[in-house]
Amino acid sequence: MIKYQQIAAEIETYIEENALVQGDKLPVLEALMTHFNVSKSTVTKALELLEKKGAVFQVRGSGIFVRRQKRKGYMDLLSHQGSENITSKVIELEVKKPTKEAAHHVNVEPDEDVYYVKRVRYRNGQALCLEESYFNKSIVTYLNKEIVSESIFDYIQKGLGVKVGFSDVYLHAGKLKREEAKHLCLENGAPSLYVESIFHVTNGQPFAFSTVTYHFEQSHFFVQTNSPFS
């Protein structure tokens, strides 16, 4: 972790430990520099990162303020960091040819092998979602059943050293098909939130494409946006 990322993490811990709420003012720049014993540019970069993440907002000439979503149980739509109390049941782990769509999204030829993972994820023992993912094997070079029972992203980053960058996310509501419903213990045709994501390495190469079918009663999401208007 680069210095400013570490400081950003420490500021987030500070916000949490002091139970700061939306609108609370953070200490001024100079105080943060002294507290963390770092340069102005490091603090500034840390704050920019936190603003990007939607953890703080800056008001020109007035200061830096806390942003915190206040609803219990809501998941961050755009963060794929392992949530707590998540377990997985692996239904399929295979090396195989991708669908045409998946090949396109992970940037391989249709006759090139990819890793394919299908699993049901549970939160506190309750079915949360059905997840199907395709991984570009030239970037995600190895997976096994033990790995895919846990957080695949943790492994990809920490185990394989892949630098995960941005992602493109697509979502819509729909009706569950019979097989999806069975995995989620819901009725055929029940509502569902479908979330498709294409994940890229920081250099822009796509390495994974996933389709996640959520249990509608178990999945509530939040997104903290930056100014979409500017």
Add this chain to the structure above:
Amino acid sequence: MIKYQQIAAEIETYIEENALVQGDKLPVLEALMTHFNVSKSTVTKALELLEKKGAVFQVRGSGIFVRRQKRKGYMDLLSHQGSENITSKVIELEVKKPTKEAAHHVNVEPDEDVYYVKRVRYRNGQALCLEESYFNKSIVTYLNKEIVSESIFDYIQKGLGVKVGFSDVYLHAGKLKREEAKHLCLENGAPSLYVESIFHVTNGQPFAFSTVTYHFEQSHFFVQTNSPFS
């Protein structure tokens, strides 16, 4: 519009006019400085803004590359700029006491008046969503039926001069209630995507709370994220 925002808009136009696609490289910094006849810091700020918006990504030591969602008909979940071919049928426009929840979200006392707007929005004449919004009257000081038939956000920004900042967005899938279904010409119990948003002025004051109930077959969204992992 500040200079760097204008340059950002021009770079976006350049991307569009040249039909650049995801992964295409933009001209180097120096070329952009010359082309737009502006300073390095202006170009840098413009590119940072575009990166924040998910329009480009930067690869250290390599350059700046285009990001473009490639699916036709998908709407940007986090942009509330007026989409094309959207019309509205106003069902209710009232000054009234907010619900307890709405009062909390727009930061008024429960016995304080707010503007309440309920409308159905159509895209190309097809029901897209049912929208209920509460506006803090001390910020959104005036609305009338003509205004709320068009883009309320356009008016708030251009007409009232409100500087719209960040928003908190909450979403989940669910089953349509009878009255919602009627407005969207769907069956009672059909799936729906529910999106709640709290909009803030750049100084952090909340000024609007809206609940939007989407027609599931008409609403597909995309979000272009920045590195959520960093």
